[in-house]
Amino acid sequence: xxxxxxxxxxxxxxxxxxxxxxxxxxxxxxxxxxxxxxxxxxxxxxxxxxxxxxxxxxxxxxxxxxxxxxxxxxxxxxxxxxxxxxxxxxxxxxxxxxxxxxxxxxxxxxxxxxxxxxxxxxxxxxxxxxxxxxxxxxxxxxxxxxxxxxxxxxxxxxxxxxxxxx
Amino acid sequence: xxxxxxxxxxxxxxxxxxxxxxxxxxxxxxxxxxxxxxxxxxxxxxxxxxxxxxxxxxxxxxxxxxxxxxxxxxxxxxxxxxxxxxxxxxxxxxxxxxxxxxxxxxxxxxxxxxxxxxxxxxxxxxxxxxxxxxxxxxxxxxxxxxxxxxxxxxxxxxxxxxxxxxxxxxxxxxxxxxxxxxxxxxxxxxxxxxxxxxxxxxxxxxxxxxxxxxxxxxxxxxxxxxxxxxxxxxxxxxxxxxxxxxxxxxxx
Numbered sequence: 001x002x003x004x005x006x007x008x009x010x011x012x013x014x015x016x017x018x019x020x021x022x023x024x025x026x027x028x029x030x031x032x033x034x035x036x037x038x039x040x041x042x043x044x045x046x047x048x049x050x051x052x053x054x055x056x057x058x059x060x061x062x063x064x065x066x067x068x069x070x071x072x073x074x075x076x077x078x079x080x081x082x083x084x085x086x087x088x089x090x091x092x093x094x095x096x097x098x099x100x101x102x103x104x105x106x107x108x109x110x111x112x113x114x115x116x117x118x119x120x121x122x123x124x125x126x127x128x129x130x131x132x133x134x135x136x137x138x139x140x141x142x143x144x145x146x147x148x149x150x151x152x153x154x155x156x157x158x159x160x161x162x163x164x165x166x
Numbered sequence: 167x168x169x170x171x172x173x174x175x176x177x178x179x180x181x182x183x184x185x186x187x188x189x190x191x192x193x194x195x196x197x198x199x200x201x202x203x204x205x206x207x208x209x210x211x212x213x214x215x216x217x218x219x220x221x222x223x224x225x226x227x228x229x230x231x232x233x234x235x236x237x238x239x240x241x242x243x244x245x246x247x248x249x250x251x252x253x254x255x256x257x258x259x260x261x262x263x264x265x266x267x268x269x270x271x272x273x274x275x276x277x278x279x280x281x282x283x284x285x286x287x288x289x290x291x292x293x294x295x296x297x298x299x300x301x302x303x304x305x306x307x308x309x310x311x312x313x314x315x316x317x318x319x320x321x322x323x324x325x326x327x328x329x330x331x332x333x334x335x336x337x338x339x340x341x342x343x344x345x346x347x348x349x350x351x352x353x354x355x356x357x358x359x360x361x362x363x364x365x366x367x368x369x370x371x372x373x374x375x376x377x378x379x380x381x382x383x384x385x386x387x388x389x390x391x392x393x394x395x396x397x398x399x400x401x402x403x404x405x406x407x408x409x410x411x412x413x414x415x416x417x418x
Contacts, residue, residue, distance in 0.1 A: 020199070027197065027205050035189065035208055041399035046331050046364050081287060086168045088184070088261065098332040099265050102274045106289045127167075127208040134171040149176035150286065156168030158185045158212065
């Protein structure tokens with residue numbers, strides 16, 4: 001009797017250990033897919049917004065190319081103010097057209113970088129490359145657009161994660 | 167990413183909307199027995215980097231339940247941020263709610279006030295959205311009165327409110343969430359009348375008709391949306407296909 005009980009307990013323990021290791025492997029393998037949810041479709045801005053977004057390309061110090069939407073403020077006196085707009089990980093650059101319009105109405109121009117692997121941006125997203133992209137976008141505003149730091153606002157809609165197992 | 171960037175470059179301000187303190191803390195909540203800190207490659211440790219930020223910080227976070235954006239994360243980021251800083255508590259259960267004037271009417275005016283107070287900017291206060299005005303009239307005098315009010319304000323005071331397409335779309339979505347389906351349909355029909363070239367307006371109207379159980383009108387509006395934006399990525403196309411499939415299978 002005791003022999004059977006011991007064998008059952010050992011089997012159960014083994015199952016728990018294998019399941020636990022499997023869960024750890026699952027987390028490791030699926031991490032990128034669970035953090036960077038890239039299935040949202042492109043949504044064109046409503047024509048009534050007259051957003052006139054431009055697609056600009058820029059690169060980091062290692063030569064990796066990125067793109068961003070740039071929405072310019074039409075008012076000349078305030079066009080030097082910029083929002084560097086980082087969308088959430090379950091979104092893409094086209095989702096926030098109305099928000100760009102709101103910031104534009106406040107007096108800002110907007111630069112919204114798209115992340116690698118989103119829409120038609122090549123590559124795979126990850127913390128390291130996103131940090132390089134953020135720096136490259138900032139450098140673009142500073143060097144190409146000649147925007148002083150005191151005129152730049154960062155807007156962060158941080159990354160999301162869908163980790164539920166069921 | 168933006169918090170990390172703000173921790174080592176100069177800028178006027180940092181606005182964090184629905185932030186979390188670290189990726190590990192979010193995942194640990196879902197998988198409490200897994201050594202997440204050891205496993206994660208993407209750590210996004212905002213709770214560490216926020217302390218190094220050297221600019222005014224505005225933390226915006228919904229107080230309503232959100233499994234993946236719990237309010238304590240926003241509170242923790244605010245607590246760890248250096249001064250000057252402000253915590254803006256808002257409503258909303260979904261990302262699209264946060265900037266909706268139907269849910270948070272003062273969202274952008276609060277941002278404007280914060281930036282004007284803590285930077286050298288002299289920003290324009292955004293026009294108030296028409297959505298809360300219409301929502302209040304629906305509650306007090308009914309949907310017909312609100313439609314009449316919209317038409318009257320749109321012609322009589324066109325620069326007094328923001329009449330953008332998104333205002334009524336978001337109000338319609340909010341009414342649908344409140345199960346006020348007939349009011350939502352009326353509001354979205356009014357929006358479609360104002361913006362007949364917008365595919366998304368007809369998509370929203372189709373959703374409202376689905377909620378009302380009116381398949382024929384839903385299909386008609388999804389079809390109009392697809393006509394205006396034929397791209398495969400238009401979600402109306404998928405919804406229309408689904409309704410057509412259901413209609414076909416329901417035939418004897």
